[in-house]
Amino acid sequence: MLNFFQLILIYAGIYAIMAIGQNCITGYTGMLSLCHAGFFCIGSYATAIICKTFGLSFWFSLPVAAIVSGFVGLLIGIPTLRLKGDYLCIATLGLGEIIRNVATNLNPVGYNSIPRATLFGYQFASRNKLAFIFLIWAFVLIFYILFQQLAHSRLGRAMIAVREDEVAAQSNGINVTKYKISSFVLGAAVGGIAGCLQTAYTLTVQPGSYTFMVSVMVLCTVVLGGMGNAKAVILGAVIIQFISYLPQLTGLTNVIPAQAKQIIYGLLLVVMMLCRPQGILGRDKYRYGDPRTRKEKLHDFFVHPRKAKGGKV
Amino acid sequence: MDTITLYMQYIVNGLTLGAIYSLIALGYTMVYGILKFINFAHGDILMVGAFIGLLVYNGLTGGEGAETGAWTLTAFFIAMIVSMGFCALLGMAIERIAYKPLRNANRLAPLLSAIGVSFILSNGAAWIFGTQSRRFPYPFENEPIHIGAITITPHQIVVVVVSVVMMILLTSFVSKTRMGKAMRAASLDQATSMLMGINVNRVISLTFAIGSALAAVGGILAAFDFRVYPSMGTMTGLKAFVAAVIGGIGNLQGAMIGGVLLGILEAVGAPLLHIPNGMRDTVAFAVLIIVLLVKPDGLLGKNEREKV
Amino acid sequence: MRILDTEHLTREFGGVIAVNDVDFHVEKGLVTGLIGPNGAGKTTLFNQITGVDKPTSGKIIFDGKDITGLPAWKISRMGIARTFQNIRLYKELTVVENVMMGLHFKVGQDPFHHRFSQAVKSYIFAGRENREVYRRAMDWLSFFEIEAHAQDFAGSLPYGKQRELEIARALAAEPKLLFLDEPAAGMNPAETAHLMEVVDKIRGLGVTVVLIEHDMKLVMNICDNITVLNFGTKIAEGTPNEIKHDKNVIEAYLGKEEDE
Numbered sequence: 001m002l003n004f005f006q007l008i009l010i011y012a013g014i015y016a017i018m019a020i021g022q023n024c025i026t027g028y029t030g031m032l033s034l035c036h037a038g039f040f041c042i043g044s045y046a047t048a049i050i051c052k053t054f055g056l057s058f059w060f061s062l063p064v065a066a067i068v069s070g071f072v073g074l075l076i077g078i079p080t081l082r083l084k085g086d087y088l089c090i091a092t093l094g095l096g097e098i099i100r101n102v103a104t105n106l107n108p109v110g111y112n113s114i115p116r117a118t119l120f121g122y123q124f125a126s127r128n129k130l131a132f133i134f135l136i137w138a139f140v141l142i143f144y145i146l147f148q149q150l151a152h153s154r155l156g157r158a159m160i161a162v163r164e165d166e167v168a169a170q171s172n173g174i175n176v177t178k179y180k181i182s183s184f185v186l187g188a189a190v191g192g193i194a195g196c197l198q199t200a201y202t203l204t205v206q207p208g209s210y211t212f213m214v215s216v217m218v219l220c221t222v223v224l225g226g227m228g229n230a231k232a233v234i235l236g237a238v239i240i241q242f243i244s245y246l247p248q249l250t251g252l253t254n255v256i257p258a259q260a261k262q263i264i265y266g267l268l269l270v271v272m273m274l275c276r277p278q279g280i281l282g283r284d285k286y287r288y289g290d291p292r293t294r295k296e297k298l299h300d301f302f303v304h305p306r307k308a309k310g311g312k313v
Numbered sequence: 314m315d316t317i318t319l320y321m322q323y324i325v326n327g328l329t330l331g332a333i334y335s336l337i338a339l340g341y342t343m344v345y346g347i348l349k350f351i352n353f354a355h356g357d358i359l360m361v362g363a364f365i366g367l368l369v370y371n372g373l374t375g376g377e378g379a380e381t382g383a384w385t386l387t388a389f390f391i392a393m394i395v396s397m398g399f400c401a402l403l404g405m406a407i408e409r410i411a412y413k414p415l416r417n418a419n420r421l422a423p424l425l426s427a428i429g430v431s432f433i434l435s436n437g438a439a440w441i442f443g444t445q446s447r448r449f450p451y452p453f454e455n456e457p458i459h460i461g462a463i464t465i466t467p468h469q470i471v472v473v474v475v476s477v478v479m480m481i482l483l484t485s486f487v488s489k490t491r492m493g494k495a496m497r498a499a500s501l502d503q504a505t506s507m508l509m510g511i512n513v514n515r516v517i518s519l520t521f522a523i524g525s526a527l528a529a530v531g532g533i534l535a536a537f538d539f540r541v542y543p544s545m546g547t548m549t550g551l552k553a554f555v556a557a558v559i560g561g562i563g564n565l566q567g568a569m570i571g572g573v574l575l576g577i578l579e580a581v582g583a584p585l586l587h588i589p590n591g592m593r594d595t596v597a598f599a600v601l602i603i604v605l606l607v608k609p610d611g612l613l614g615k616n617e618r619e620k621v
Numbered sequence: 622m623r624i625l626d627t628e629h630l631t632r633e634f635g636g637v638i639a640v641n642d643v644d645f646h647v648e649k650g651l652v653t654g655l656i657g658p659n660g661a662g663k664t665t666l667f668n669q670i671t672g673v674d675k676p677t678s679g680k681i682i683f684d685g686k687d688i689t690g691l692p693a694w695k696i697s698r699m700g701i702a703r704t705f706q707n708i709r710l711y712k713e714l715t716v717v718e719n720v721m722m723g724l725h726f727k728v729g730q731d732p733f734h735h736r737f738s739q740a741v742k743s744y745i746f747a748g749r750e751n752r753e754v755y756r757r758a759m760d761w762l763s764f765f766e767i768e769a770h771a772q773d774f775a776g777s778l779p780y781g782k783q784r785e786l787e788i789a790r791a792l793a794a795e796p797k798l799l800f801l802d803e804p805a806a807g808m809n810p811a812e813t814a815h816l817m818e819v820v821d822k823i824r825g826l827g828v829t830v831v832l833i834e835h836d837m838k839l840v841m842n843i844c845d846n847i848t849v850l851n852f853g854t855k856i857a858e859g860t861p862n863e864i865k866h867d868k869n870v871i872e873a874y875l876g877k878e879e880d881e
């Protein structure tokens with residue numbers, strides 16, 4: 001039981017990171033991309049090749065995974081991001097499958113027994129789940145802070161303008177193409193890092209595990225929590241993983257069919273769109289115009305938690 | 314066999330394939346014409362159609378071992394009609410439940426909802442029927458017929474004949490009947506047709522019903538070649554979508570031409586370019602993306618621009 | 622002194638000529654009206670100049686520079702701002718955020734830094750930059766007297782206020798030239814009167830204004846110059862008085878006006 005809770009936390013963390021990337025693409029900039037599984041795949045393969053084939057450190061593979069999938073994101077993004085909504089969705093779906101096909105043809109059996117990650121002499125072994133929970137959620141926290149900062153900066157605002165109305169955004173001097181591509185590359189890079197972390201945990205890479213379903217799951221995570229809201233997306237990841245491990249948690253693995261969770265994801269997408277398109281937590285509640293500096297905000301957060309909550313002027 | 318006859322053979326095979334793509338592409342194109350949105354679940358409806366057809370056919374004839382004859386052929390057509398009816402209802406229900414409430418929502422909403430529906434259908438089928446693939450038995454003697462050096466199987470003839478009949482029916486429905494005219498009007502301008510007294514909701518329901526019924530036929534015909542399994546709709550559906558785009562999405566004739574063109578291209582192109590089996594899907598996706606990028610308006614489509 | 626000239630500007634849409642060989646001139650510091658019956662090509666002309674759409678042939682000279690065919694965002698950065706006929710606000714964002722978008726390239730751009738390092742700087746010092754952007758956005762809101770609505774969603778504002786907010790967003794970029802596409806459309810007389818004051822105030826800021834408008838009273842009152850388009854062709858230009866008495870205009874335009 002505890003075992004499964006720990007597993008849920010680990011995978012929720014990995015999916016939260018992926019969802020933060022997808023949220024950058026879909027939530028901020030409003031592009032419905034369906035190839036996050038592809039970036040996840042590239043990150044995993046990059047890590048496997050660097051750690052196993054070249055015998056280099058996991059910590060070195062981390063930026064490489066980000067750069068490689070970001071670069072693939074750039075290659076994909078430059079031609080496809082001109083496409084509008086539905087077409088972009090289908091083109092990226094195709095690209096995700098191409099990435100997986102290429103990976104399968106490259107190495108049909110995948111990689112096994114990849115060397116473990118170490119930190120200050122400590123070895124991250126898969127059986128020590130607690131260490132992984134700390135490692136992965138540290139990354140979740142880092143990406144949460146980084147993307148929160150992005151969303152509330154000039155750059156993030158420009159992305160949101162593109163989501164809301166491309167023509168108006170152009171007329172406000174926003175280079176729509178540049179922001180679309182940047183946001184796509186950023187999202188892709190974060191997806192790659194999620195793949196890297198997953199490889200560090202499982203120590204195996206199999207091409208079969210990067211199907212379209214993963215992309216839909218990530219999309220579902222973002223929609224469930226609330227598009228454009230980083231906090232909500234992390235909550236979404238926890239819920240999605242909880243659903244995914246429900247059969248094991250309840251001990252009903254024999255009763256609940258394997259497809260049940262996928263059906264639930266599909267239902268979630270439809271029901272959320274019908275009843276609560278803004279997601280469980282809804283939009284980002286951030287309001288500009290808080291005259292306090294960051295230092296004062298932190299002070300309020302820790303010293304007067306109540307005042308910090310109503311940080312509206 | 315010399316090269317020319319070999320390619321003639323490929324073209325015949327491609328024509329069969331193309332007829333199936335056309336039937337399915339029609340559904341995409343009809344829905345796009347009216348709602349300006351891509352029905353992601355269309356591919357899965359064809360899968361449901363194939364399963365229902367198979368179940369009914371096996372129920373009537375006792376399945377694989379049945380002696381082919383007049384009864385199996387009748388059973389095949391009954392199965393097709395039942396499956397068409399079922400899918401028409403399914404398509405209408407999906408539209409009513411998952412798309413209609415989102416007609417005025419954010420542009421991403423119906424797309425996400427459609428992805429959800431597609432996921433429910435394909436995984437629901439996997440749950441009910443299992444993931445293994447099944448053969449659709451031929452309801453007639455499938456002895457190949459030799460015309461010169463070219464081989465044609467009766468099932469290919471059935472596929473082409475059924476598709477052509479369906480397309481003729483659809484074309485005359487759209488151009489001759491009142492409801493068909495209403496459909497065309499609604500695809501040109503929804504608001505104005507509403508003012509003209511056309512019940513747009515009914516037209517949309519009907520569009521989904523017809524599109525889904527055609528998908529059911531396409532699914533059953535595809536089942537001869539591809540077998541029946543829960544994820545059969547994904548790849549076939551995507552290729553049919555490409556066909557619709559090639560022809561110019563929103564255009565009925567375009568979808569028919571695009572389907573046949575794609576079928577022949579696929580049947581001739583793969584051996585011509587020596588594409589290995591493992592890479593077929595990759596190439597198909599690459600073609601899809603190239604078509605979307607280079608010719609998103611298709612052969613017969615009109616260029617739509619946003620009014621500023 | 623002229624701030625904007627178009628030379629033989631033409632735009633065809635698959636055989637239909639929407640703008641035909643138009644030489645459109647705008648004098649610096651004045652308010653120029655662009656009028657003409659529906660479908661005369663006024664908005665199309667705006668779209669060509671602001672880069673939303675590209676002309677088939679002809680030239681656009683702004684402030685001595687050829688801007689023909691440049692992307693909209695570049696033209697916007699050179700000092701041309703606009704509003705839209707069918708209001709294009711970021712409806713699901715707050716009023717103040719809308720104006721902040723207008724300030725996109727006004728704050729955080731440092732001519733001594735490369736673009737990428739500017740972006741990094743904007744990211745790292747977002748808090749400081751945001752306060753500056755917010756302050757300037759609020760100034761614009763008080764200029765239009767809508768600061769009380771700052772934290773409301775733009776889509777929830779009454780129609781007249783939405784039009785003004787769109788003007789505020791455009792002005793926030795401190796343009797040299799401001800295009801208003803039917804700013805009074807759908808406004809009640811009180812709102813229109815207020816709009817006239819607003820346009821006067823904008824002129825006071827030294828911004829050159831070009832406006833498309835069907836409300837003749839408004840056009841005749843506030844415009845210094847008027848250009849008339851009909852079927853994509855320029856049929857007259859001059860002061861309101863000259864236009865009022867122009868034979869072509871009366872035939873093509875004012876005659877029609879009485880029927881409506």
